[in-house]
Amino acid sequence: MRTRLLDATKGRIDLFSEFLDLSRFPESEHVGRMSGYLSAKYADRRPDVVIALGEESARFISANRKNLADGARIIVAGFSRSTAEEMGLPSDVVGAFSEFHIVKTAEMARGLQPAARHLFIIGGSSEFDRSWLATARADLAAFSRDYETTYLEDLTIDEFTRRAAEFPSDSIVLALTIFKDRDGRNFVPREAVKQISETANAPIYGPYLTYIDYGVVGGSVVTFESLGKTVADLALDAIAGKPVSSRESPQTYVADARQLQRWGLSQKNLPPGAIQTFKEPTFWEQYWLATVTALAVITAQGTVIFGLLVERRRRRAAETESRHRLLEVVHLNQSATAGALSASIAHELNQPLGAIRSNAEAAAVILQSERPDLKLIEQILVDIQDDDQRAHDVISRMRGLLKKRGEIDWQEFDLNDVTTSAIRILHGEAARRGVVVSSNHAPRELPVRADKVHVQQVILNLATNAMDAMVDVVTAERRLMLETTLTRESKVELSISDTGSGIPDEQLASVFEPFYTTKPAGTGLGLSIARAIVETYGGKIWAANRPEGGAVFRIVLPLARSG
């Protein structure tokens, strides 16, 4: 159930489980304590959905839903529809009901033991045990006519085992539940069944999956998978807000291959579709080891799992909101960068525009002359087209720089390409500031999965910082270097280094903190935004000083695909 829920929601829910042990501690003090305890425990995490497994827990949550899970959808499971009706559960509670068809189990026994003459039905002394016995008596009325039928009830555990040893070998034994024996001793039913089966002189059948491996041959049961899937599907529908109604978990015939062998029963006589467990001991033993605890918890009547699908909506809303915040902040950062680069961008636009204008005017003058040089005119027109393209490129780069995101635009791209485009954007500004930009690309493609515009923004932030760090350096020494590499750990690295004065060692760690700035006009947000972006895409960023002077910032991002 857990697996199904987590798979279907891609892990976006929180699951909490609580074992109430109400069957063995039915006293009202315990119930009250449990209610108080859970109410306090989940005070800040009110669940969306509560799954109650077993009768007592269903009753418990119905009685305490105001304190524990106000407004939550309640799903009950692990008992029959008739039991639910008797309990009078609130009308909005839906169930994944398990119908324990004792007749089906009995028929499976008849198939395996066609020659049997005796029928024994075993049940305990608790209220549940007695009601089960009553149900079985009614259900088996027809079936039991063919046998010499004995109901073993109101016995102590010792009496049960003694009587079991005396079963005639042509007997069919059906075990219901024993939560309590006549002396009032409490049991987990399968343990009682196990004790009985050890001395029994005839095969025992039971309608519970948990009885398997506790000495029973098998029965018609609701498997863990079947119940879990039914409950989980109900829960998922409830979360999705679809209308839900009670349904029945499908049943399966299960037989223990070792028990078939013990009693000399032929597997050919099993009903069609029956599952044999322990047929290949190693495989099944592994399987059971892993699930037996869960199984016990699920079907034992006093057990509850609170599947608390807590805060799912709130958490998702919070995640969405924080992502939107990041996108907003990144966009502000983009605008600030665009503002800082506006002078050089204007220059970059004015160059082609100025050239176009002068070329057009020159052409006009040439055409007025007596014998216009048409070859030259032709060349002028080609140049005008080229400059127009150049202006267009500047504008589309600018548009890319200012692109606002409502959502992260995930795409796979080559880090080398983004580095190149960032350099193109910075080229004018670097020239204006007398900074020489050099880049060294890894010889291979460096695929990264992220939002291109965001990664470009990180590069722009780091590069403009680097240029700012070099204002006091003589012009000839202002160098900005960008380098991309594939690290030995198969990550993609980009380093941006400058020839500025570096960062004081004690401040290397704090440069990424918000509002850290050394510039009079700085906001102190550039690097913290860079870090937020890099971390969003599963990467890391850090700063260091170069031994030859100047600072170097490194970004590491995961490689999008291996190879």
Place this chain on the structure above:
Amino acid sequence: MKQLEPVVHIIDDDQSFRTAVGRLLWASGFRVALYESGDQFLAHFPDCEHGCVLLDLGLPGLSGLELQDRLAEKAPLLPIVFLTGQGDIRASVRAMKAGAEDFLEKPAPREALLEAVERALHRCETQCREQDRIHGLRARLANLTPRELDVFGLIVRGKLNKQIAYALGTSERTVKAHRHNVMEKLGARSLAETVSIAERLGLVDATADPLRR
């Protein structure tokens, strides 16, 4: 068509832009020379040619303003018209203070460009003519004897012959003879002309009193 003597030197790192501006000026009848950097211009420009410079303010390497400083030493008479894509007020003020002829914003319309270039060339011409005259005067000044030079310095400061004679420890008549020689050698026909020549040659320093030397 204009006289083809002066050359407009266009210095811009943007090949396409300088070609286009070059074409426009060429089509409008100017001689043009194109350079991609300040260093290239300094390495090639001919010393004593008339013309003007059309200079991109935001040049990489040697910047526009740095080149202006260098030209102030090497070719003080070459007027500079700055072209800029960015309205950088501080740089513009600095450029104008350092003697820029004009300041145009890219993209400059043809009329503005031609007007600025023509004005610059005109200025170059007058400055060069003035420069030639000064060169001539300097040559004449070189003909004066040390004594005549002393007398010249005192005349242009409005000293009377008597005062000069006293200051130099000589007779008034001797001073008169020197004075005559000075004016003849310099080609001045009046005292006012003599003073004007001294001023152009930068010999009149109002704060200094040569009598107290």
